Amino acid sequence: MVEKVFWQDPYLSRLEATIASVSDNDxxxxxxIFYAFSGGQESDRxxxxxxxxxxxxKRGHEIIYTLEPGHPLKPGDRVVVEIDWLRRYRLMRLHFACELVLELVYRALPGIEKIGANIAEEKARIDFLYSESLGGLLPKLMAQVNAIAEQDLVITSDYSDPTKEKRYWAIEGFSRVPCGGTHLKRTGEIGAVTLKRKNPGKGKERIEIRVE
Incomplete structure (x- = not known):
């Protein structure tokens, strides 16, 4: 099973590793340090x-990397893994903004159901099964999220169950939430957050999240 260094240090952008297996282009x-799509967070590049x-x-606890045809790599090769750091860091900022918005929505509307999420480089979104407009809630949500960001609170992230690779993030005095993404060290890194409400279909509500 691959050692997921992106959990130990999500700020690394370069790492030496060994090729464990090769099957054609996989x-x-x-x-x-190369994160694979999971929990709505897009893969690194x-x-x-x-x-x-x-x-x-992801395949179970393993991560499969597909390369372009004709690559020269073989098992046992020592290689350098490099990721697009600017993209990774923006995904981390949007991801945590998304986490805060979701937690605050759950508190404001107990029982509301999340039915989807996506964290891309430009923006993030959360979809809910909800029959009323969330538009009236957005100003308060945006103020709350930005207040948490401005406080520059410490974010901790660790295993809740190492065997099953279950992880969480936590802010003391705020919340502890199961999540296997790559997390910031402090809320101040998020930056200014803006929210927008959309209606993707009958009985559904969407909150779009952007960071400056």
Whole structure:
């Protein structure tokens, strides 16, 4: 099973690793900083041994990296894993803004159901099953999220169950939430947050999240 260094230090953008297996264009590593799509957070972009990664996907506890055809890598090769740091850091900021918005929505509207989420480089979104407009809630939500960001609170992240790779983030005095994403160290890194309400369909509400 690959060692997920992106959990130990999500701020690393370069790492030496060893190719664990090769199957045509799919490879695995002994350790990695290259995050694969999970929980709505998009995959990193980057390269392994100077070979561009086309896709990164989770299979159980393993991560499969698909490279372009004709790559020269073979098992046992020592390689450098590099990610697009500016993209990663923006995803981390949007991800945590999304986490705060979701937690605050749950508090404001107990029982509301989240039915989807996506964290991309430009913006994040959360979809809810809800029959009323969330527009009236947005000004308060935006003020609350930005207040938490301005307080520059410490964010901790660790395993709740190492065997099953279950993880969480926590802010003392605010919340502890299960999550396997890559997290910031402090809320001040989020920056200014803006929210927008959309209606993606009957009985559904969407909150779009952007950071400056």
């Amino acid at each position: 490879i695995t590593l002994d350790r990695t 980057g390269s392994i041994g100077n070979c561009p990664v086309v896709t990164a996907s």
